[in-house]
Each structure stands twice: as structure tokens, then as C-alpha cells.
Amino acid sequence: xxxxxxxxxxxxxxxxxxxxxxxxxxxxxxxxxxxxxxxxxxxxxxxxxxxxxxxxxxxxxxxxxxxxxxxxxxxxxxxxxxxxxxxxxxxxxxxxxxxxxxxxxxxxxxxxxxxxxxxxxxxxxxxxxxxxxxxxxxxxxxxxxxxxxxxxxxxxxx
Numbered sequence: 001x002x003x004x005x006x007x008x009x010x011x012x013x014x015x016x017x018x019x020x021x022x023x024x025x026x027x028x029x030x031x032x033x034x035x036x037x038x039x040x041x042x043x044x045x046x047x048x049x050x051x052x053x054x055x056x057x058x059x060x061x062x063x064x065x066x067x068x069x070x071x072x073x074x075x076x077x078x079x080x081x082x083x084x085x086x087x088x089x090x091x092x093x094x095x096x097x098x099x100x101x102x103x104x105x106x107x108x109x110x111x112x113x114x115x116x117x118x119x120x121x122x123x124x125x126x127x128x129x130x131x132x133x134x135x136x137x138x139x140x141x142x143x144x145x146x147x148x149x150x151x152x153x154x155x156x157x158x
Contacts, residue, residue, distance in 0.1 A: 047096040063118035093122030
């Protein structure tokens with residue numbers, strides 16, 4: 001699995017940890033092991049520009065997802081004889097650490113935990129999940145919570 005992390009935010013972020021979480025989410029969703037994902041961290045002016053251009057809403061947001069290929073969960077191949085789908089370019093998840101810092105402080109869990117939540121959330125959007133309707137919201141946020149819990153249980157304590 002190829003996960004590229006590019007930090008243009010000016011904020012120090014544990015990029016290795018974020019890439020590990022992304023890999024955990026993609027593995028948990030059974031995405032093809034050769035799929036490609038890009039995580040981009042930007043500052044508030046850049047996020048505001050993207051938010052306004054693509055969502056028509058002013059100001060910065062916490063996360064945006066830009067899907068590339070049509071890829072859905074459960075598309076991991078099982079072996080050499082499997083006729084499953086080919087690997088794909090999943091897309092880009094854009095995160096804004098400055099917004100995540102404020103949200104993490106308000107939620108009482110800090111910036112790193114908020115960035116993990118937003119990263120998982122963005123990846124689920126790339127996989128076609130949404131939360132506009134109550135049932136969609138329940139499914140997506142339940143899945144997000146499961147993935148984050150299994151990630152936190154799995155990773156070594158510092």
C-alpha cells in the first residue's frame with residue numbers, strides 16, 4: 001500500500017503515525033494492498049481556498065476528501081487466483097492541523113487524536129461513506145469509532 005504524506009501546514013505532525021493509521025484503516029476496510037493514498041496537511045488559508053472552491057463554503061474546514069478511482073471496501077484480493085479488482089488510486093485526504101488543534105482542545109483529546117479521527121473520517125469518505133442521512137451517519141461514525149479503537153488498542157504506548 002502506498003501512502004504519501006505531505007505536510008505543507010507549517011505545524012509539526014507525526015507523519016509516520018498518521019501513515020500507520022491510514023494503513024490500518026485501509027487494511028481494516030479490506031482495500032487492495034496496492035492502492036495509493038495521499039494525505040496532505042495544509043494551513044488555514046490553503047484549506048479555506050479548497051473549502052470555498054470545492055464545497056462553496058467560506059473559511060477553513062478540518063478535512064476534505066477527493067476520491068480518484070471508484071474503489072469500495074472489501075476489494076482486497078485473496079491470492080494469486082483471485083479475480084478481484086485491480087489496485088487503484090484511492091484519492092487525497094486534506095487535513096488542516098490548525099483546525100484540528102482547536103477541535104481537539106474543545107473535545108478534550110488533543111490535536112494528535114483529532115488528526116487521527118479526521119484522517120479515518122476522510123478515508124471513509126474516499127471509500128464512499130457519507131453521513132448526510134441518519135442511517136448513513138450511524139454506519140459511518142460507528143465504523144470510524146471501531147477503526148480508531150482497534151488502532152489505539154494495536155499501537156504501542158509511548
